[in-house]
Every structure is written in structure tokens, then in C-alpha cells.
Amino acid sequence: MTGRPGHPAGALRRAATPRADPALAGRLGVPPVPATFVRRARLADRLTRGVREHPLVLVDGPAGAGKTLLVCDWLRTSPPPYPAAWLTVEAEDNSPAVFWHDVGQALRRAGALPRAVGTARRAAPAGRPPRHLATGLGLRRDPVVVVLDEFERITDPEVATGLDHLLRHCAGMLRLVLVSRNEPLLPLHRYRAADEITEIRAADLAFSEEETSALLTRHGLALSGPDVRVLTGRTEGWAAGLRLWALAAARSPDCGRYLKEFEAGHSTIADFLLAEVLDTQPAGTRDLLLRTSILDRIHPALADALTGSRDAERILDELARANAFVTPLNGPWYRQHPLFAEILRVHLRARHPGLPPELHLAAARWLQRAGLLDEALRHAVAADRWDLAAAWFAGGPAVDQFFSSTGPGRSAALFDAMPAGLEGPCAELIRAARALAAGDCAAGTAHLDRAADGLTAAEDDAPARLTAAVLRLVAARLTGSAPGAVEAARTADRLRRTLPADPGREHQVLPVRLFTDLAAVRLWSGDPGAARAALLAAVAEAPGAEHPERYEPLGLLALVELLGGAVGPAERRARQALAEAGTWEAEGTGRAAIAHLVLAWIALERGDPAVVRSHARRVPAAEAGAVAGGAVDSGAADSGAGDGGVVDSGAGESGAVDGGAPVVGPGPGGDPLRIVLGAVVRARFALRNGDPRRALAVLAAAEHPGAAGEPSPWARGLIAPVAAEALVAAGAAGAAVGLLPAGEARSPELALATARARFAAGDRGAAARALPGTPAGPPATVTRILLLKAEAGAADGDDRTAAHLLTRALATARPDRLRGPFLEAGPWLAAFLRRRPDLTVDHGWLPEPLRRPAAPVPGPAEDAPPVEPLSRREREVLERVAQLMSTQEVAADLQLSVNTVKTHLKSINRKLCTSRRTEAVRRARRLHLL
16 A cells, blocks of 8 residues: 555654654653662652553652652653653743644654654644644553653743643543643643642652661761751751752761751852752842741731832742742741751841841831731840840730740740840849749849839830739749739739730730639638639630630649549549640640649549559659659659659658648749649558658658748648658657647648547547547548548447448448548458448449458468469569559559459469458468568
């Protein structure tokens, strides 16, 4: 068959040996990959999946992000499942005729067009590719991959429209991979909506720490893990920056030291970015980039203020679209790549030495007017305008940062460098805040007095006077001064109502803080009713769970309710406080400590040592140290030393008191409420574990002379009963009696402590007279009073009265499952219940040994040795069973599973020839195994 013009056979002969233009040939081959290239399988796999699943793959990132090398390596080492053609786009391709000619040549070189397809004979309609390309692709049996590198050079909409048309009308035989610095003009939104695109963006191209380490290894370098992390973070994984740094570091004898001394502004990285990014921009864009390099984030209006222009929004948007190391953030904000900004700042100082301070000051004023105080302060300091910084900081809510439960905030830390010679009331207020945050009330008060001397009644000084009143209230809380707290709170509340609301604050926290601090002082001074009212007002000022200050008053409310006997509501409040603290990542901080201690106290009353330890561990180390006066003994697990943060400071058994009631005042370096409450909880836990010496040491460390602050009847009411109980347990009943004078009006807790001390001293009559006829107070206290009365009755042989009182005690403790008083009652209770097991029939919440007292096992077998020695772990299990722990508690304490503990218990019973855990404990004691 002979060929005719236009016939496929004629076209076949004409296209049989296509030849590319020699100038074009170099752009049709896949560029080489350097030996130091790090192959990243995660991205290569995405490219392979992309060409299998989608018609369009976009690799989009800034200059030097490693886009081209990634695709080159993929084609060379992980060939796609289809034939591939490559074209490096040049500026002249920004013309439809040239572009389509070059694409056709790339396809022919790859053998991707059927030989039967000819070349175009006439120009295609506008916005359409040449007909022969669409026809040729449509004749294929499998797709072809076309890679267009440096596609950012295509700015002609007609070329982009034609490419989109070809992609949609080639019967699915084209897989297009675009490598570009910016988003192409194709209608990407349609591809995204139809799930027809795979995108690899700048964030995907960023090197991970592992990839950075591999790259350095390829260059013969070795950095430690932390140094690799620093380098990756500083470059944000930018490929070219990492490679250029590695090349420079290879010439240094110590690459680790080179990293620390590396100055990005004078390096090959700077040369690259200045040439590839900055110098390619118009003059106005270069000026904006240089001037805004001083900012952590850029607002278009702020950029206009620094440049004096009105087109920053357009320029920033264009830079972001072009991947010119400018990234959009939330809302209207942008940011420069940190390394790029660092280089630009060096360039700015070199070109305009006096300009940076002026820019910082202009930025500070704009940010302060916008209510962005933290950023404004940083720029004011950079401009060396400490006077402005101090006035803005002390005149606003930022002073709260010194008292953050997680430590001073970013702006507060700025003032560590405040010049010592800076004068004025605002500087004195900042010094006062720092001193009070460190617990130095004397220095803080002195600075407050000097600040007061410089403040006037003028309206301009009202914000600073408000800050002074807030700091006075902080000082009153630390010293426990109720009159000072009331005066400071009234002054602060009056001033805050005269000032306009601060629009820059997401939450108005000041009223909450005022009521909370006032409540803490009220409670310290022994007025729980006034404290509760203030706390309810604090919660009312923060009605939503998203308020950042609400969890502290909730924790204090839980404490007030617990001390008032409302165990259930206290537990709910404390858990709510910790849940809300968790939303602010503050559940392990000082302000959440009260809630943890309340839950630990409740767990003590319920006989749950594992929960006690769990919450006590969450109290910050600073608080634990303030309570204990030393380092935590983490090794004394069974005695409660490390588990609850209890510390053995070496005090003697009577070291907590010496012949009289302690005068308790707040100590330095912490909130006195938390210090005292933490000491009481830890001391009670030590007593529960049979360690009165440790309990006395903890209480002694929490006592301070009244000169350090106002004495606290609340603190004395908590500490004295526990101290007396510890003395009784230590065998010093006489000292316990002397601790609690007979003529003093007593709370139920003090009355109980007095009766216990008298009872232990052998004076049952005095003990009976010390107890109220009709017990009142918190359920746990009432339960203990009834148990003590029952013990006295049983000791006198009056089992009927003892049984009646025990029944009342069980009924009182049952609603809140208060097992603690029964665990503390001593051996008389178990002996009594052996005679009267009927009393516990309806009380399944009691510890098992009290619910089902063991019957004695007759016979001489009790004295026989075990059939097999107990293992170390079995002894550990048995020791905890002897402490009346449940199976779950033993498992938690030993960090074993419940099933493992049950297995050990079965083995113990087998070896000791017993059938129940109580029998095993009794027999082990007879055999001196415990």
C-alpha cells in the first residue's frame, strides 16, 4: 500500500525517525542525581501511587526544596509502571506553539507516541493542544508519564488551558507530573474536588531528622542526635540549606562546634537565597522582605506601617503563592522562613545600619495598639526602649505571667535583662512581681512601697495602680494576711471597674484571680464560709470550662467541701478541676495541686493507697520539697516515703511539737495552703503505713514561726490532730495530751485527737468526757468518734453498746465508702467482728478481712513449716495482703496484673496449706514469715 499525503501510512514514514532540535536535546533527558543524594522512599512511593491512581501529580515547593532531584531519583531507581518523558521547561516555552512542539519532542524521544501519529500541520485552536498529540495518546494501550520540570516558568493561560484540555481528553492515557515552585494555572480546585490529583508540597519535601542524619553521613559528617535536631529545626528541613551547610561544615575540623558558631547571614546558604529569592524580586518586594524580616509573623497592615506602602497584602499573597519562603498562617498573617529571615536581617543591618531599631520601635507601637502585648514588648526591648516595655507590661495584665503555674511567661522572662538602673514605678512593680513569684515577700513589699511613692492619682497611672493592688493581694496570700488581702482586693476591684476592658485578652482573668486569692486568705485565717462565697464568685466570673483560671478556684472549692464533710461533691469538684486543668496542660502544676491533694485525702479515707500515691506524685516537686524540707525518698515504697513524696528529714518522734500547740504560719517559697495540706496528707499516709516518725518529720517541716506571716487557726486545726495521732502511735501519749490543752474550744477533729490521746494514756474517763455526746462534723470524723466509743465499750465488756455504736459507724461511713477509719481502728475491731459477723452482712464495701473474718484453723498443723519456701514476690504479695490491701491494690502497688496477683495468692495458700488470704496472713505471722 502506497502512502498518500495525510494518510496514516505517509505519516508513519515521516515520523519513523523523529529527531529533536539539538538545542532542545539537553532538556529532554532526566538530569543526573549527585552521589550525596538521600533517597526518600516515603516520597518515591507517593509518586508511584500518584501516577497509578491520578492523572495529575504536583510537586510544589520553594527553591532548593529538592523537587527536581526527588523526581529524577524516582525515575532512575523506582521507574513508574508506564513509559516516561521528561521536559525541562524554559522561558521560551511560555508560548503555545513552542511549548507543544517541545512536549511532542519529549514524547517522541520517550517512544510514547505511536509511530502512526504525525505532526501538526496547522495551529490548534486557542486553548487546545495540537490534535495529533491528543490523537496519538488516545491510540495508546497504556498511559504515559510526562514530567514537566520548572513549570513555574509557564505563565501563559493559553498553555495551561491547553494542558488541562489534553489531560481531560486523552482517554486516560496521560499521567502529568508538574514540578514547580508555585501553583500552576491549571484549575487545581477541580482536580482536588474530583480526587484526581496527588500533591507533594513544601511540608512533605522537608527533611526529617533521620533524613538529615543520612544526608550528613553521605557527606562524611557525624552529628549527635540533639545537634541533628537543632540543624533540622533551624533549616526546617530545607534540602538546599542542609546540603549547603554540610558542604561548608565538611571543611571544618569540628562540625558540632561549627553548628553552634554557624552564622547563616555569611554563608553559601545566604548567597543561594539572596540570589535565588531576594534578587529575583521587584524593588518594592525586596524592601518589604528586608523590613519585615524583624517580625516573627507579618500582618499586611503592619508590613504597610514598616514600608510606608499600601500594597503589602498583594505582595505577601504573591510571595506565598510563589513559594518564596513566605508562608500564610491563620487569618491574615504570614511568616518568613526563619533561616531566610535570619539572613535578611543580617543583610538589612549591612545595608541600613540605623534602620533596625526604628523598625522594631514602629512594630512595637503598632502591635501594642493592636493589643498584641507580648510581641510589642519583644520589639520594644529590641529597640532598647525599656521604659516603654516596663510601662506596657506593668500597666497591663501581663504581670500575671510571673505567677503562671508553669513558670514565668515569655514576656516576663524578657525582664530578666532589664537594666538595674532603670527607675520609675513600673520598673519597681516588675521587680516586686519577680520577688513575690520567688516567694520573697519582704523584697516584694519593699518594691511595692517604692512603686507607690511614684504613682499618682492621675488617670494615666490607674493601670499601674491596679497592678500594684493585685501584687499586694499576692503578698497577702503568701503571708496569710486577711486584712491586707481584703484591702488589696477592694482596691483592685474598684480600679478594674474604672478601666476599659482590654480587647487584646481572650479571657478576662483578673476577677477570677482576685476572688481566688482572697478566698485562699479567708480559708487560711479560719473563715471557710467567706472563702466559699469568694470561690463561688470566682467560678461565676469564669462560667465556661474554657477559662484558663477556673480550675484553681474549683480545686479550692473541693477542699472547702471536703473539710465540711461533703465527700461526694468535693470529689466531683476536684475531678472537674483536674479535667479543666488538663485542657490547659496544667494538671501537674502548682495551681492544680490542691485538687490532687483533695483526691488523695479522699482516697486515704477510702483505704485506697494506690490512688493516694497516684495523686501525691502529681504534686509538683517544689511543693513536695516545701512540705518535706528535703529530697523525696523514692525507695521506701512500702512505708509511703517515695510514693507520696514523704521525706525523712531525721526529726525525732516528738520533733513536730515540743510541749504545746504549734503556731503555724506560711513559709517562704510556696503557697501556704498547699504546703500545709500536702504535709497533712503525707503525714496521714505515713501513719497509715505504720511510720509515725516520718509523719512527725513531715509535719515539723510544714511548721513555721508566726513571724513569717499570720498564724493560721485553719492550719493548726489540720496539723494538731495528726501530730497528736502520730505521737500516740509513737508511744508518746503524754506528749500528745500536752499538745491539746483541755480548756480550749475544740473542733470535732481536735476533740477526737484529745480523746485518743487520753485513751492511749489509760485515762478512759477523760477520753469519754472529751468526746461529744452526739458526734457532729464530717462523716469520716464522726465515724472515728463512734469507733473510739465502741472500742471503749468493748474494752469495758459492754458488747451491746459497742455493737450499737459500730452499727452507727458503719451506717455513717457507708454512703462515701469510708474504709479508712475501720483500717485504722486496730486489732480490737477484727476481734469484735469475729464474735459479731452479722454486723457486716450488708457492708460489702468493707475490706474483705473485716467482712469475712477467718475462723481459726484447729490442729497442730499451724506450726508446721510451709510445704515449699515462699518466693520473694510471694512474700511481697503477702506483706500487702497483711496490710488489708485488696487484690487490685496489690496489683497496682507492685505493678502486676490482677491475674498475676491471684496466681501468687493461690501459690501462697498451697504452700502454707491454707484456703483463704486471712488464714495465710495469720499462719505466716506464726511462722515469722512476716
